[in-house]
Amino acid sequence: MSSRHSVQQPRPFQAYPTHRTAQTSRSLYPTFLSLPDTIKLQLSFASQGLLEAFRWDKVVAIISSDPEIRANVFKSVLLNSLSLTSIYAFDLLLQPLVADQQKWFHRNVGWFYKALWLLPVICVSLYLNSSWCGLIAKRTFVLQHGSRAAQQAPVTYTGLLTMLATSAYRVVMVFTSIVVGFALGAVPFVGPPLGFCFMCWVDAYYCFEFIWIARGMSLSTRVRHLEERWAYYFAFGLPSAALCMWGSSLANAALFALLFPAYIIMAMNARPVPKDPYSPASSPAGTEDIIRHPSPFVPIRLPIFAVVIFLNDWFVRIISVGGGPGARGNNTGTPRATRQRRRMSEGVENAEEGRESDNRPITRGGRRKID
Numbered sequence: 220m221s222s223r224h225s226v227q228q229p230r231p232f233q234a235y236p237t238h239r240t241a242q243t244s245r246s247l248y249p250t251f252l253s254l255p256d257t258i259k260l261q262l263s264f265a266s267q268g269l270l271e272a273f274r275w276d277k278v279v280a281i282i283s284s285d286p287e288i289r290a291n292v293f294k295s296v297l298l299n300s301l302s303l304t305s306i307y308a309f310d311l312l313l314q315p316l317v318a319d320q321q322k323w324f325h326r327n328v329g330w331f332y333k334a335l336w337l338l339p340v341i342c343v344s345l346y347l348n349s350s351w352c353g354l355i356a357k358r359t360f361v362l363q364h365g366s367r368a369a370q371q372a373p374v375t376y377t378g379l380l381t382m383l384a385t386s387a388y389r390v391v392m393v394f395t396s397i398v399v400g401f402a403l404g405a406v407p408f409v410g411p412p413l414g415f416c417f418m419c420w421v422d423a424y425y426c427f428e429f430i431w432i433a434r435g436m437s438l439s440t441r442v443r444h445l446e447e448r449w450a451y452y453f454a455f456g457l458p459s460a461a462l463c464m465w466g467s468s469l470a471n472a473a474l475f476a477l478l479f480p481a482y483i484i485m486a487m488n489a490r491p492v493p494k495d496p497y498s499p500a501s502s503p504a505g506t507e508d509i510i511r512h513p514s515p516f517v518p519i520r521l522p523i524f525a526v527v528i529f530l531n532d533w534f535v536r537i538i539s540v541g542g543g544p545g546a547r548g549n550n551t552g553t554p555r556a557t558r559q560r561r562r563m564s565e566g567v568e569n570a571e572e573g574r575e576s577d578n579r580p581i582t583r584g585g586r587r588k589i590d
Contacts, residue, residue: 250511252500257514260499261450264492268423268454271489278481281359281488288358291351292480299477302344305337306470341469348476355480356429359487388531395530396421415460416453420445420523422463422475423456426486442524447496449521455489496520 252260282289309332400421404414424445431441445452459478463471493499496519498510513519 250509252511252514254514254516256500257517260493260513261517264448264450264499265454267490267492268451269457271485272455272458272482274485274488275481277488278484281362281484285358285362288355288484291355291358295348295351295355295480296477298344298347299473302340302473303470303477305340306467306473309333309337310467310470337469341473344473344476348479352480352483353429356433356483356487359484360430360433363487391531391534392527393425395527395534398530399526415464417523418464419453419456419460420449421456422459422482423452424524426456426459426479426482427452427489427491429483430487442528443520444491446523447520448491448493449523451491455486455491 282292309329313332314329400414400418403417404410406413424441427445428441431444436444459475459482462478463475465471466474497512499513500511
């Protein structure tokens with residue numbers, strides 16, 4: 220009989236998958252660390268962040284070895300000490316003297332002191348301190364990575380506009396961060412601890428912002444980098460936040476400005492951990508190809524700056540002049556707010572960086588693929 224009319228033998232019924240199939244499926248299933256191991260890892264990351272926030276030996280060594288850094292640190296310390304002295308002179312000496320006075324001039328002498336002396340000194344101090352801290356950060360970066368790493372392209376008209384947009388954006392982000400911090404502090408019971416934790420991350424962000432920008436990291440990359448290493452950066456910002464929480468708002472700001480150059484130098488010498496937040500533990504020998512994720516009960520990324528980014532988006536949309544078609548949404552039926560949650564503040568990043576947004580595909584769980 221020809222092969223065309225041959226009867227095929229029925230295949231035996233397979234009640235269970237073969238060993239090879241089961242092994243392949245098991246290898247595709249993600250491997251997770253236990254909850255105690257994940258907590259120990261996060262505590263170790265926090266301890267390293269706290270340790271690197273106390274590396275005053277690095278600060279002293281770099282300041283003493285480079286005259287340019289030493290000169291800028293000296294000017295910053297001198298000016299911020301003047302601001303701090305002026306603030307405490309008003310709080311401790313002048314204000315108690317005129318507290319119970321009846322004459323109009325005596326009752327308003329504090330207002331005149333603030334308007335004619337204190338606020339101008341603080342504004343000038345913040346502006347100059349920002350400039351000097353930028354020079355300190357650039358010089359420290361050059362000492363670590365060489366002059367070629369810090370070379371910049373010639374400033375064009377577009378580059379000048381981008382620099383102005385970056386400066387304006389930083390002011391907006393500082394303002395929104397302060398607003399969120401005060402709003403959290405006003406919540407009864409849990410508000411003050413939440414506000415303090417938030418300020419720890421804010422302090423750490425601004426200490427590391429210079430080196431992140433020098434490495435070409437966009438806004439979304441900077442925020443994601445901090446939020447995925449939340450334990451380390453919380454501990455790094457803990458000392459500065461703890462030191463700047465006991466006085467008035469102006470005194471705390473002046474004290475942080477006084478400490479800011481030192482923490483920039485510490486941040487330049489820091490090594491944030493983990494390198495890969497999605498596989499933070501070192502693999503045993505022979506299992507390097509196995510990715511061990513943290514426990515599902517401990518978040519990999521905390522949305523620390525979600526409210527700040529939302530406020531920045533809102534502010535940028537308000538000040539935008541003649542928004543394009545994208546400002547009115549599209550006809551796909553997808554709400555604009557939903558699309559903005561899927562992408563990391565595209566409008567704000569373009570305003571601050573002058574770049575395209577981060578359009579990498581989003582995997583299950585809302586995480587972007589890592590290159």
